Amino acid sequence: MRDPLVRAELKRAGVWFGIAVALALTVLLIQPLMLIFAGLVFASMLDGGARLLGRALPIGRSWRVGIVMIAALAFIFGIFYWTGVEISNQAAQLWVTLQAQGTRFVAWLSGMGLVPAQRDLMEFVRQAMGSLGRITGYVNTAFGAITSAFLVIVIGLFIALEPRLYERGLAWLVPTRQRRQFEITLDRMAHTMRRLMAGRLLGMVVEGVLTWIALSIGGVPMALLLGILTGILAFIPNVGAFIAGVIMVAVGFSAGVDTGLWAIGTYVVVQTFDGYVLLPYVARKTVDLPPALTLGAQILLGTLLGFMGLLLADPITAMIKVWLERGSEQEEAKAGETTTSPMGRGRDAPGASG
Template sequence: MTMEQSAAIDPEPGPNELRDPFVRKELKRASVWLGLAAAMALVVLLIQPLLIIFGGLVFAAMLDGGVRLLGRVLPIGRGLRLLIVMLCAVAFILGVFYMTGVQVAAQAEQLRVTLEVQANRLISWASTSGLMPGRADLNGLAQQAMGSFGKLTSWVGTALGALTSLFMVLVIGLFVAMEPRIYDRGLQWMVPSDMRGEFAITIERMAATMRRLLAGRLAGMLFEGVLTSLCLWAVGVPMALLLGILTGMLAFIPNIGAFVSGVLMVAVGFSAGVDTGLWAIAVYFGVQTFDGYVVIPMVARRTVDLPPALTLSSQILASTLFGVLGLALADPIVAMIKVALERNSERAIAEDSGGT
């Protein structure tokens, strides 16, 4: 017998063979980390279309809330209720533009001119007082700031891009609101079968939270817009109707929206005189105080109570990273994350209780 024939052959797999359990385990671990890195890269690259899709889901939640509310008084099919909600929304928008279109258009042009005049006055006063650099240096700084900010929001920098994004949000929201169960089943199909029950519960809670959040937000927008218009008109502030509409629209973005509407309100008020400007300041603080201490707590008890510091921080981060659309959708995103974390905590507590 030769030496080759007498040599013992080791039947165990080598470390470079896929049959080796250790190699297979390490490959699975590496594939998980690579998949996670690839998913994060895709989210970064596709954040703009993802935000548009999420905006469509927010709009779908608004439509679904109206359909459910209408279902309490009209026992008809979901499709007919959705059609009624869409027709009412379109009729409201067209009615507002028809009744106030000419006035709002004239006031919008007057508002632009007024803000330019007030801004120039403020800059001139600050420059002569030594509080700000000269106009040439200031223009250079402003151009640099706008240039850096424009890089973050270049995808909505044109009217065509903004209208296209808005159209896609409306279309996605309408399709999802028409047949929500189809998309719900599709999402569940993408989840492992043993996790679909938990996933369905989380999605249902997210949808209910979104409906409550948007219902409260719309109620707050309506309240702030109407009350601001009436108060400004009562104290003689010009362009009260337009300022009320802008205040109501900006109320969709808490904290930052109130600040922007306040700046507009005060600037227009002082354009008509010192007394009118002081009245505008009083109206702003009065409406915001009443809204913050009376309306928001009442709405928050029935909707979603998000801490103000968390809301403002999320808005700053979202606006810096994703631009205007990120700023508008910061609250719904935080609310959805909050629901997911709360559900995960409940499941962990239930598992610990069952284990003990």
């Protein structure tokens, strides 16, 4: 052990062993890690609201976070209080309608010979849904979903109340010479996350309200519930809009061809407005993620991590993008320092001797 070569080899072996252990723990603990990241996403929403409120109310941060939390809960419970009975009735009717429309569609495909019999197809659908992700233990049951949501809210609330405390704790895990750059990266990530979530919430509200109004004008059944579902699914780009469109069109055609065509027109108009007006504006103010990149991340994370991976694919991709951009900036800064150093100028100067 006194031999420097032996100590160097042991240190090198320890690094590789530590990496292997870290990867194994990541695989084993992926569920709580995803819940913690979801808590960070929720904390960014609370933090953004508290910062926005701080421009008008010069009060303590804890009070501002509490006001934002209470306002959000009051908004949610207020909607369900005023429309709870209507939403409950429409939800039961929606499930029956979707089952009937799905059975008719599958029967039509089977009659055309495009798909196997209905029993085999339903078995295929169950297998496909089961292969979305093997790590979905926290959201497989209603109790698990409620528990997960409660943990996300608690984690996000604690982090939003004292964000600097947790930033310092993460910085302690980084070598001293790299802490300053690490803190800058964390600030960039937090700033990007706040803006990304603000854009998501704006898109959810706009899509939900526009869908509700348009479907109500066209006489499509369950317009209020469809608007709420469209707004909620708008949190998941690409995939959420497709699912909302399928549900909307199925309900529209259940009431007739005219309402079905109106539902298709509503979906096209809302998604066109969202894709060509709202999203470009939000992207300029937040983070510009290419649609193909976002969809690819959703496919990968949804397959690996199930519903939680699909739900958090967009924030995870945005954070990875910020991290890579910061790494590129640091590399460029180091290259610039090397080029402008006296020794660098001596090597690159014209006429310098070999």
